[in-house]
């Protein structure tokens with residue numbers, strides 16, 4: 001159980017790196033690019049829980065063409081995990097074989113999570129796998145691939161808000177924040 005005063009002080013002292021207005025602009029631009037590429041493809045959109053929940057909702061409401069929605073839950077076991085070792089707690093239920101799939105997540109950090117999820121869909125029969133993230137963290141500890149669509153670059157700090165959590169909290173915030181000093 002967390003202490004509400006501690007959580008509130010984390011939020012009050014945090015630096016807001018990306019405002020709601022900046023997020024909305026970036027999402028508008030991503031949605032235009034995705035519409036150009038996928039509007040006639042009947043894609044399956046995959047939300048990567050939990051962090052992908054807000055970004056997927058925000059993107060979906062900007063995509064005015066026929067699409068289907070499903071979700072997966074796959075996380076890295078721990079920070080020492082390398083490569084594509086993911087702990088899957090929910091596989092997709094929709095039929096994605098031979099289809100165009102768009103994976104949506106909140107952040108492209110080192111990229112192991114997204115890379116492994118894309119590989120899984122490709123190996124299991126998706127025709128084309130696209131990926132979209134709201135933010136890309138700037139550092140050089142990344143896998144080789146990059147998301148097809150990314151909203152904004154952000155500095156290399158511990159972030160929360162807009163899908164990302166601080167100790168399980170604050171995924172709901174309409175901006176992206178960095179913990180003070182981290």
Ligand SMILES: O=P(O)(O)OC[C@H]1O[C@H](OP(=O)(O)OP(=O)(O)O)[C@H](O)[C@@H]1O
Nearest residue numbers: 049050051075076108109110111112113
């Ligand atoms: O690019 P990477 O270095 O692989 O990190 C990015 C992943 O980390 C977070 O998920 P996490 O596994 O913490 O689970 P969550 O979505 O439930 O927060 C985030 O939502 C991405 O999926």
Ligand SMILES: Nc1nc2[nH]cnc2c(=O)[nH]1
Nearest residue numbers: 109157158159160164165
């Ligand atoms: N909450 C949170 N989750 C992450 N997953 C990968 N990078 C981050 C980050 O900066 N914040």
